[in-house]
Amino acid sequence: GGVALVIDGKALGHVLEQGMHHAIVRLGSVCSSVVCCRSTPVQKQQVVKTMKEALPIRTLAIGDGANDVAMIQEAHVGFGVMGNEGMQAVMSSDFVIGQFRFLKRALLLHGRWNYLRTGL
Known part of the structure; x- marks a missing residue:
């Protein structure tokens, strides 16, 4: 921890x-x-x-609203979370998830798979 x-x-x-x-x-x-x-x-x-x-x-930023756009764009990797605050964060991000709870799977599973695929 x-x-x-x-x-x-x-x-x-x-x-x-x-x-x-x-x-x-x-x-x-x-x-x-x-x-x-x-x-x-x-x-x-x-x-x-x-x-x-x-x-x-490497930096990762996660946001769900217009107030997070600058942070998402500044980071090496940006995740936009679809939600009630509009689509600005989603449109400016590298990856989109439907809910915050999907982030763990996106990073740990798909991130590892992507690393293995591009590293070979």
């Missing part, structure tokens, strides 16, 4: 406004995942961009 970082928009705003991007990178780099909640679209995008630029990692 890994450690996850969960940060809300208010705390994230303070970190980003103070130019403490390095703090998010250092903390996020020891976590298996980073979850930003109650954040603005710009904050979400900044977190993904900061992690991409600072670390040799």
